[in-house]
Amino acid sequence: MKSITINIPKLILTALIFISCSENEFSIPELSSGLKNDCINHSIAPNVVGQYIEFAYAMALKPEEGRLLNANVVASIPGDEGTYLNNKSYYTNGSGVNVGVEVGESSVTSGNKTTVTFKTDTCAATLRYYYKIPNAARGKEVSFTFSASASNGETVYYEMGPYKVREMDLVLDLVATNNTDCYISIADMAVYDAIEAAANPDKIDLIYLHRAIPGISFNHSLVSPSSDSQFKPDFVLAPVINNKSKLIKAWNIQDQQLARLQYGVFVDDLDLRNINFAGAPDYAINMRAESGLWLETEDGMYKAYIFINKVDNSNGKITLSIKRLKVK
Amino acid sequence: MKKYILPFLTTLLLLILVISCNDYPIDEDGLLITERAECYVSNFNLLGSDFQTVRTAAPEIDTVAQTIKIEVFFGTDLKNLYPQFSLVTDAKLDPKIVGKEDFSDLENPKQWTVISGNRKVRKTYTVYVSVQQLTQN
Numbered sequence: 001m002k003s004i005t006i007n008i009p010k011l012i013l014t015a016l017i018f019i020s021c022s023e024n025e026f027s028i029p030e031l032s033s034g035l036k037n038d039c040i041n042h043s044i045a046p047n048v049v050g051q052y053i054e055f056a057y058a059m060a061l062k063p064e065e066g067r068l069l070n071a072n073v074v075a076s077i078p079g080d081e082g083t084y085l086n087n088k089s090y091y092t093n094g095s096g097v098n099v100g101v102e103v104g105e106s107s108v109t110s111g112n113k114t115t116v117t118f119k120t121d122t123c124a125a126t127l128r129y130y131y132k133i134p135n136a137a138r139g140k141e142v143s144f145t146f147s148a149s150a151s152n153g154e155t156v157y158y159e160m161g162p163y164k165v166r167e168m169d170l171v172l173d174l175v176a177t178n179n180t181d182c183y184i185s186i187a188d189m190a191v192y193d194a195i196e197a198a199a200n201p202d203k204i205d206l207i208y209l210h211r212a213i214p215g216i217s218f219n220h221s222l223v224s225p226s227s228d229s230q231f232k233p234d235f236v237l238a239p240v241i242n243n244k245s246k247l248i249k250a251w252n253i254q255d256q257q258l259a260r261l262q263y264g265v266f267v268d269d270l271d272l273r274n275i276n277f278a279g280a281p282d283y284a285i286n287m288r289a290e291s292g293l294w295l296e297t298e299d300g301m302y303k304a305y306i307f308i309n310k311v312d313n314s315n316g317k318i319t320l321s322i323k324r325l326k327v328k
Numbered sequence: 329m330k331k332y333i334l335p336f337l338t339t340l341l342l343l344i345l346v347i348s349c350n351d352y353p354i355d356e357d358g359l360l361i362t363e364r365a366e367c368y369v370s371n372f373n374l375l376g377s378d379f380q381t382v383r384t385a386a387p388e389i390d391t392v393a394q395t396i397k398i399e400v401f402f403g404t405d406l407k408n409l410y411p412q413f414s415l416v417t418d419a420k421l422d423p424k425i426v427g428k429e430d431f432s433d434l435e436n437p438k439q440w441t442v443i444s445g446n447r448k449v450r451k452t453y454t455v456y457v458s459v460q461q462l463t464q465n
Contacts, residue, residue, distance in 0.1 A: 213462065215460070218403070249380075251378035252378075279408060280377075280408070283403060285402065291378065
């Protein structure tokens with residue numbers, strides 16, 4: 001019994017040495033014949049009308065089997081103007097930069113189908129597809145069928161989606177100017193001057209003011225027309241403009257679609273729908289660059305998130321980007 | 329040798345049982361009741377809805393009079409503020425802060441009670457908020 005007990009560890013050790021010394025020769029996997037394809041969705045942001053959904057579509061066959069003829073994408077809802085399939089295939093160089101090599105004619109879009117016809121003799125390519133979300137897709141689901149054809153007569157298909165398109169609207173880089181173009185309409189997603197504002201008083205939800213008041217941090221402020229006069233110093237407002245918007249200041253919500261910065265933060269339909277404005281004030285004093293503002297219009301028709309892209313102290317200007325959801 | 333192993337293990341087990349049965353008092357919040365009798369606020373802050381401070385300067389904390397005086401920026405929304413207390417070690421606050429508080433009634437300042445680590449000393453602090461005023465030229 002004793003001799004067996006001693007021998008078992010020895011046997012295990014020997015077996016381990018034997019196994020570890022076993023040489024597994026590496027061989028390059030054999031590529032199966034035929035045309036192959038694959039696809040990934042590059043976009044991580046909510047799908048908003050006017051924005052792009054990006055894909056990378058890869059296709060390849062063995063060089064001896066033929067060459068690529070064309071690549072196609074069929075969207076279930078035709079993309080807006082600006083939808084295209086890039087005719088370049090990319091590789092990453094030693095500096096980490098993506099370099100495009102033109103492999104096909106410029107893409108042609110007809111209805112819901114976008115095509116690139118290859119003009120170089122290539123057996124492998126990865127093309128990028130940019131689908132500009134049309135208004136027709138708002139609140140709906142959109143899906144895509146990618147396909148590629150090769151000179152050997154083969155055609156392959158790849159289904160992507162469905163992807164839900166959000167209800168919200170998005171506008172970028174509205175510039176409001178102190179005392180002149182300072183009336184902001186959420187309903188129109190626009191900035192107006194005093195004359196335009198007086199013509200559309202029901203649509204004015206915010207007033208931009210820039211004041212340098214000693215001892216007070218007023219600076220760049222966004223106030224509702226209804227706000228107390230102390231929050232609109234030295235500003236004459238037509239009495240017909242009197243909406244009471246509810247406002248909640250925010251910080252650290254640098255929505256990537258609005259800010260176009262490095263932060264992976266997105267305001268989605270659900271955020272806008274769920275935010276509670278009970279007890280919220282009608283003014284927001286001392287707004288800073290990269291801060292934000294949640295807003296609900298007086299009629300409860302719209303909820304919005306306003307991101308402050310830039311403030312200009314010397315010229316009294318503010319640059320805003322807005323996501324807005326119609327909730328009624 | 330074998331005869332010592334069993335008594336040794338038994339002793340060890342008993343020792344573990346004795347240690348684990350040692351009764352450390354816990355209060356109704358599941359917090360440890362300690363020996364500390366100190367009972368004061370060491371720092372105080374108010375945060376706005378954007379979780380940024382709204383105070384203009386460090387608060388005046390009087391641990392004898394049990395008052396906290398704090399000035400906030402002009403335009404601060406007093407109805408939606410998050411109070412933030414720093415307390416002496418092992419102390420706790422009553423009532424608990426679970427969200428936004430309304431400080432808009434400046435005539436009736438809000439109060440919180442600090443309870444010492446031994447849960448025997450209670451001191452009620454009154455928070456006086458003032459707002460930076462706009463002075464017109």
